[in-house]
Amino acid sequence: MQHQGKLGRISAHALLAAAALIMAFPFYWMATSALKTNDEIWRFPPTLWPQSPLWSNFADAWNAAPFARYMLNSIVVAGVIVVLQIINSGMMAYALTHMAFRLKGALTSLILVGYMIPVTAVYLPGYIVLSRLGLLDSYGGLILSNCVSIFSIFLIRQAFLQVSHELVEAGQIDGASHFRILWTILFPLARSSFAVLALITFIEQYNNYFWPMLITKNPDLQLVSAGLRSFFVEGGAYGLKWPLIMAASAFTIVPLLALFLLTQKTIMQSVNLSAGASKG
Template sequence: MRETALWVRPLRHLFLTALCSLIAFPFFWMITSSLKTNDEIWSVPPVLWPEEPLWGTFLAAWQAAPFGQYLLNSIMVAAVIVLLQMVNSAMMAYALTHMHFPFRGALFAIIIVTYMLPASATYLPAYVILSELNLIDTYAGLIISNAVSVFAIFLVRQAFLQLPKELAEAAKIDGAPHWRILWTIMVPLTRSTFVVMGLITFIGMYNNYFWPSLITKSPELYLVSAGLRSFFVEGGAYGMNWPLIMAGSTITILPLLILFLFAQRLLMKGVSLSFGVNK
């Protein structure tokens, strides 16, 4: 058994290394392709690293399109949506777990059922509502339409259910109102769940393409996905200038890579605590 255990760990590490390399290879190919020429990108056999890296491609891509504006738009919209979803999901989850009112179970069932609906089924009614409110082609419409997340409500509710109910009951006996119990007891004790939810939501909103492209038409309101598509069509010459396209793609994912590097430890800790993963 001991000899078998000695072989298991190296094999497991080897498998995980191969899996990580497989996942990371597209990013490596994208970054290196931005340093190649078109001929090197399409050469057979493939060239992993160019003979003379064209570092100026990044500057050319930055100057060819307003990527700074796209990044600022996406980061601002995603950050505001994360904040609103945190507040809304915390209040809804607290109501579903620590407040007693008629049809509480039915309300949660309805919330879960709405999560089963495909997102595309909600686009038409949501578009009509935003149009009636004159929120088409505005950041307000984009933010309000994403202010509530069923997944976030479910995730925070599960985290609140893991806390001892005696904490909230003791606070109620001491005369603490619901808002104080929520923001001074429940939220701090489940902050790892909020970290996970915030990162998942931020990445999802940052990369969101279809819904923002439906309700925002002005180029100055483009998020990175719509901006990158516009650059593909215009600056990328419909896919003819691949080094420039790869450089633009690298620029757009750079904030997410930086975010992951700084938040990976919090993310791993939050995932293990939220979903009960043990070492």
């Protein structure tokens, strides 16, 4: 029986390792293609490593377009949106879970219904609102139009539902304000959910393409996705400079990898705690 259990664990680890390799291979292929020549990329059968790695391709790609500006724009816009969504979703989720007011159920239902509305359905009204506010083609328009998310509210609401209401009542008895209860009691208990929210939101906004392209025309405001598209098509790289395209794609995902490394410990602690609670 013990032997079967050990064999099962080995099989599970082998399957997980195989799945991890399959998911990581596209990133490996992208990074190694950045070190090849154009002919090596199209060679058949393909090679897993270039004969003579061309590390200069990364520098050439970096200098071929203003990627520093593209990445800075994306990091700043995505970072501000993450902070605003954490604040907004935290306050809204607190109101929906630990405050009593009229039409609370109706408001919760309305939010859940809003979660089912396709994002593209609000593009036109959102564009009109930003136009009337004079926020088209600006950082303010990019940030304001994404500072509230139904998904974020729903995610944090589910996390706050797991917190005992008695803790909130104890804080109220001690004279703590709603804001103090939210940020000193609920936020630490749900920090793993906030970490997941930050990671998902940053990745989504960093890679956002269609909406920023719709409301911004100034090249100086372009985000990474739009910048890569410009380099791929308008810069004459289409079909001609695949190593540089792969190099640009590789170094533009570095901020996402860095954010994942910063948040993975908190996320994994949450998973372990949830698993322990389930077993208990």
